[in-house]
Amino acid sequence: MKPFLTLAQARTPEGAELTLHSHDTEFYIRVNRQPLMGTNASESEKVLAELACSRLGQHTAPRVLIGGLGLGFSLRRVLECVGAGAHVQVAELLPEVVAWNREFLTTVNGLLLDDPRVEISVMDVFQILAQAPSGHYDAILLDVDNGPIAMVKEGNGRLYQAQGLATISRALKPGGRVTFWSASQDSAFARRLAKAGFKVEIVGCKAYPQAKKKTHTIFVGDRS
Template identity: 45%
Template sequence: MTPRELIGTAEVPGGPPLRLFRRGADFMIVLDRNELMSTRMSGSEVALGTMTCARLAGRPASRLLIGGYGMGFTLRAVLERLTADAQVVVAELVPGIIEWARGPMAEMTAGCLDDPRVTLDMGDVADTIRRADSSYDAIMLDVDNGPDGLTRPANDGIYAARGLAAAYRALKPGGTLAIWSAAPDPVFAKRLVKAGFAVEEERVRARDNGKGATHVIWFARRP
């Protein structure tokens, strides 16, 4: 087996550092011993983008917020489906993630961060959401490992009642809050309903070939 090569380390505000590894043509972002994401398992991140766009059909000049750039799978999926008049804000807390996207993973990034429809907001997506008022047609959150936070304790606030209330206010009427999770969470699903959302729960595979672990995406619509 080809050994993993450590490419770089990125500091996470309020949390342990992330490490980028390469094995052959594949990249992996790792926290401690947990593989958070990899180029081999992009199916559910792509689905987050494609399934959200499907719910925006007919909305002109859509404005979207993506919380967490990751490896850019969701962003690229969204850009492939949005019209030229759309706007996408990408909120990313970790500068090292963007440095990797523009550096060792530049070929995979394929210039998506330089798309004229994209605005990069370096900071906590929770702050971006709090500043908004009926601003977005969709908010996509792929932050941490889902509601059961892993990367940094402060992420828990995004999924708490106050965080969901802020997301509700940030959406336009009829807008969608889409949340990726590594596993089901019935308590969190009930919290979405309590926050006033109409909720759909979708199960998607980790790999784009329909194999691998099953992940969860909640689509919570503001009535």
């Protein structure tokens, strides 16, 4: 049996321990020793991207913002969905995660960071949204933390409250779409999203294609 290896470690600004691991051909990220994501369960991250980009067909140069790089699966699917004129900005809070993609995950999605359509911003996605011109983005994908319930950084929760949703709405073009990844269902968040003026759709999805249950949730919000 091949060993479960620890490849790298990092600390979040609030002190949580983030670790990168490998086992056989798979890679995993844990936070405080708890599973956060893995290459063996990336299906919902791809669905997050597909739903965000499904209305971009007529846009020759869409602006897309991805909150959270992770293992790069959402980035890969976005780049597959958009054309050569797209600009895809990826906000990743931890520079170590960007470095891990370049150093350890080139066989996964790390090479995508050098795609000419991609801009990597090492900063909090909330700050990027707050500083963006009004109506700047055609689509926004948020795979931040564990969804509305923060696991990595307590401050991530503001994205899912009224202030964060108003900031997202302002940064989106009219008719733009935001998608949120969540490890679980959250009816209270769906109500907040609707109250913020979004047309809401809730999509259950599998962690991996052969899964029997849809254990993850994608919240879709269309700005009217």
